[in-house]
Amino acid sequence: MLEIKHTTIRTLSILGQRGAFGYALNELAKENEQIIALTSDLRTTSGLDRFNNAYPERVINVGIAEQNMIGIASGLSTLGFVPFATTFANFASLRACEQMRHHMGYMRENIKIVGFGGGFAMGMFGITHYGIEDVSSIRSIPNIAILSPADSLETVKATIAAAQHKGPVYLRLTGVMNQPMVYKEDYDYEIGKAVQLRDGTDIAIFATGGMVHQSLQAAEQLDKTGISCKVVNVHTIIPIDKQAIMNSLGVKLLVTVEEHSRIGGLGSTVAEVLTELDEKPPQLLIGVSNEYKPAGSYEYMLEQYGLNFMSITEKIIKRYGEVK
Amino acid sequence: MTNLEKYTNVFVETFEVDASEATGLAYQSILAWDSVGHMSLIAAIEDAFDIMMDTDDIIDLSSFEKGKELLAKYDVEF
Numbered sequence: 226m227l228e229i230k231h232t233t234i235r236t237l238s239i240l241g242q243r244g245a246f247g248y249a250l251n252e253l254a255k256e257n258e259q260i261i262a263l264t265s266d267l268r269t270t271s272g273l274d275r276f277n278n279a280y281p282e283r284v285i286n287v288g289i290a291e292q293n294m295i296g297i298a299s300g301l302s303t304l305g306f307v308p309f310a311t312t313f314a315n316f317a318s319l320r321a322c323e324q325m326r327h328h329m330g331y332m333r334e335n336i337k338i339v340g341f342g343g344g345f346a347m348g349m350f351g352i353t354h355y356g357i358e359d360v361s362s363i364r365s366i367p368n369i370a371i372l373s374p375a376d377s378l379e380t381v382k383a384t385i386a387a388a389q390h391k392g393p394v395y396l397r398l399t400g401v402m403n404q405p406m407v408y409k410e411d412y413d414y415e416i417g418k419a420v421q422l423r424d425g426t427d428i429a430i431f432a433t434g435g436m437v438h439q440s441l442q443a444a445e446q447l448d449k450t451g452i453s454c455k456v457v458n459v460h461t462i463i464p465i466d467k468q469a470i471m472n473s474l475g476v477k478l479l480v481t482v483e484e485h486s487r488i489g490g491l492g493s494t495v496a497e498v499l500t501e502l503d504e505k506p507p508q509l510l511i512g513v514s515n516e517y518k519p520a521g522s523y524e525y526m527l528e529q530y531g532l533n534f535m536s537i538t539e540k541i542i543k544r545y546g547e548v549k
Numbered sequence: 550m551t552n553l554e555k556y557t558n559v560f561v562e563t564f565e566v567d568a569s570e571a572t573g574l575a576y577q578s579i580l581a582w583d584s585v586g587h588m589s590l591i592a593a594i595e596d597a598f599d600i601m602m603d604t605d606d607i608i609d610l611s612s613f614e615k616g617k618e619l620l621a622k623y624d625v626e627f
Contacts, residue, residue, distance in 0.1 A: 231596065232589070232592040232593055232596050233592075235591075235592035235595060235596070236585075236588045236589045236591070236592040237588075239588040239591055239592065239607060240584075240585065240588045244584065244585065244588065247585070248585055251585075272584075272585075274583060274584060274585075275583055275584075275585050278580070278583075402604060402607075403604045403607065
């Protein structure tokens with residue numbers, strides 16, 4: 226459907242995950258007339274301008290009415306449409322949580338929610354627009370797949386996979402424009418199948434979203450100190466790839482890294498798998514501490530919460546020294 | 550091929566316009582130069598001159614002429 230060239234990957238990287246989503250949806254819509262976009266007053270922010278220009282009759286802006294948007298998406302799905310509904314991650318998961326529970330969890334309607342601004346991507350918009358509790362809220366609702374792409378190319382892959390997936394999906398987008406490229410060439414993507422990006426024997430890092438690139442950089446730093454570190458891209462949080470975890474039980478320390486609360490996100494999901502095992506490595510959960518710190522730019526927020534690669538490296542070295 | 554020819558060719562291929570039309574283009578002056586088209590243009594310029602542009606410059610590149618001015622920062626001379 227979409228030819229992935231070097232320049233395409235760079236274009237997507239500059240666009241960031243939101244722009245990449247809009248790009249992918251526009252491509253999908255050319256082949257599937259059932260694709261329809263809904264947004265709660267965030268058409269441009271959702272990267273949907275080109276889609277809107279090409280298919281104005283297939284875009285519904287419901288206004289600032291996220292709960293109503295889920296209900297409309299549910300109705301459209303019963304008519305055979307494949308609705309992609311976009312809003313900020315926290316508005317979807319907190320404001321419209323009950324509608325997601327009923328229409329997506331309970332009724333299993335074929336709705337795709339796109340939650341952008343996951344983590345601290347909304348920067349100066351402040352705490353009200355940060356998506357740091359969205360995964361923990363949605364993860365407790367049955368039947369909703371949670372996708373969390375590592376970069377812009379993977380966002381395109383995840384959008385296409387979400388459209389093909391029969392059932393409700395929450396697509397969590399992180400990062401800002403000019404997002405670093407984790408993937409510099411095309412690759413195979415499958416919902417529920419984590420991707421090992423780097424091999425290692427001492428430590429295994431399971432990372433998701435924008436933290437995958439930070440974790441790869443941290444692994445390079447660890448390598449310089451003689452610590453061998455595997456990095457796994459967990460692009461699907463639900464259903465979690467249990468086999469990928471099983472394949473990493475031989476390490477001395479298992480680390481999870483996420484731009485989300487340490488409570489209820491990827492770290493908790495991995496811990497729930499590990500707790501059922503008799504023999505397992507200790508786990509270090511790196512994520513957003515359970516407090517609201519002063520708001521600021523994206524980079525500033527990552528630094529404050531210790532989520533840039535240098536802070537991640539320091540945390541891992543400290544914990545590794547205690548357990549090795 | 551001169552740098553000017555390479556630069557013009559990027560606009561021609563990205564936006565499917567004639568070379569004579571390319572030189573007068575500005576952001577959103579044609580349908581193809583929308584936000585997505587802009588990022589495609591940047592990627593094509595980077596590819597043509599083997600450079601990586603800063604985010605501020607990506608945003609500042611608002612016209613054919615402005616792009617020539619910005620590329621001087623990356624040692625691309627016209």
